[in-house]
Amino acid sequence: MSERPEKSDKNETKFFTRRIPGVESKEPMVTPPSSAPDQSMLKKPKPVSGGPKKRMIAEGTFTKCPKCKETVFRKELEANLNVCRHCEHHFMLTAWDRVHLLVDEDSFEQMDADMSSVDVLEFPGYLSKLEANQQKTGMKDAVITGLGQMEHHRIALGVMDFSFNGGSMGSVVGEKLTRVIEKGTELGLPVIICSTSGGARMYEGMFSLMQMAKTCGALAYHGKRKLPFISLLTDPTMAGVMASFATVADLIIAEPGARIGFAGPRVIKDTTKADLPDGFQTAEFLQDRGLIDAIVPRKELKEQLAYYLDFMMAGHRSASKAG
Ligand SMILES: [Zn+2]
Numbered sequence: 002m003s004e005r006p007e008k009s010d011k012n013e014t015k016f017f018t019r020r021i022p023g024v025e026s027k028e029p030m031v032t033p034p035s036s037a038p039d040q041s042m043l044k045k046p047k048p049v050s051g052g053p054k055k056r057m058i059a060e061g062t063f064t065k066c067p068k069c070k071e072t073v074f075r076k077e078l079e080a081n082l083n084v085c086r087h088c089e090h091h092f093m094l095t096a097w098d099r100v101h102l103l104v105d106e107d108s109f110e111q112m113d114a115d116m117s118s119v120d121v122l123e124f125p126g127y128l129s130k131l132e133a134n135q136q137k138t139g140m141k142d143a144v145i146t147g148l149g150q151m152e153h154h155r156i157a158l159g160v161m162d163f164s165f166n167g168g169s170m171g172s173v174v175g176e177k178l179t180r181v182i183e184k185g186t187e188l189g190l191p192v193i194i195c196s197t198s199g200g201a202r203m204y205e206g207m208f209s210l211m212q213m214a215k216t217c218g219a220l221a222y223h224g225k226r227k228l229p230f231i232s233l234l235t236d237p238t239m240a241g242v243m244a245s246f247a248t249v250a251d252l253i254i255a256e257p258g259a260r261i262g263f264a265g266p267r268v269i270k271d272t273t274k275a276d277l278p279d280g281f282q283t284a285e286f287l288q289d290r291g292l293i294d295a296i297v298p299r300k301e302l303k304e305q306l307a308y309y310l311d312f313m314m315a316g317h318r319s320a321s322k323a324g
Pocket residue numbers: 066067068069070071085086087088089090
């Protein structure tokens with residue numbers, strides 16, 4: 002703003018020093034001494050904290066790795082894409098961090114950023130819960146969608162965020178994913194969806210369950226155009242998301258150690274009255290049994306996805322030519 006030149010650039014300030022003729026400051030150059038007698042020499046100064054100096058460490062500077070139990074410096078963890086450098090445990094990633102990880106810089110065009118849920122069932126406490134999650138994450142709902150460039154491929158991308166109400170799929174998650182899939186179909190782009198979810202959003206009842214069919218319907222049209230869809234399962238991906246779009250992909254990949262399943266292990270154990278095998282519902286367990294095609298470490302993710310798309314888009318082009 003032109004009226005506040007003191008806040009402009011260093012280079013500019015020397016040209017725009019504020020001088021208003023006739024309005025000189027009446028304030029003295031230094032603060033005059035207090036009229037009260039100086040008592041600073043009469044009392045012995047008290048120690049500030051009352052004991053030896055303690056080194057203060059800000060809360061949240063360190064975190065404990067749940068797998069190897071090592072204490073990890075949070076900044077170091079973030080610099081390593083939230084992967085523990087001792088044991089390669091993959092911590093959760095926010096949706097925006099993952100978008101930045103996957104698409105080329107400045108190439109992401111977000112879609113439907115302001116779409117927000119309405120409390121259609123008037124579920125007690127839902128609106129305040131939504132608001133709290135919006136404030137916590139800075140997102141309107143649990144998914145970010147848009148178009149971006151991944152190396153030499155333009156892609157339609159959806160990325161879920163577990164920190165927004167457990168990544169639950171309500172009508173906004175379903176609608177945003179459906180729209181980005183339809184955009185991909187319209188423009189002839191591959192679709193990549195990165196899932197992390199506790200399942201359908203119970204506050205929206207039947208409306209959240211309907212998203213399962215809607216997203217799968219949009220993917221069926223995308224598939225009819227012989228366009229590839231890659232599903233990335235990250236920790237954790239459960240229930241309604243796992244039972245719908247996340248598992249109808251041409252290629253299903255997962256991050257190492259991701260917990261993946263439909264019902265939780267406790268529910269299954271209680272229902273079947275059987276002991277569950279080691280590593281039950283992990284990415285590795287499911288890869289051994291054929292549900293997951295590949296497990297890709299986070300550091301290799303972008304490169305590997307682009308490599309898969311090289312093959313799949315070449316297949317799409319030859320299939321389209323053949324009609
Ligand atoms: Zn670790």
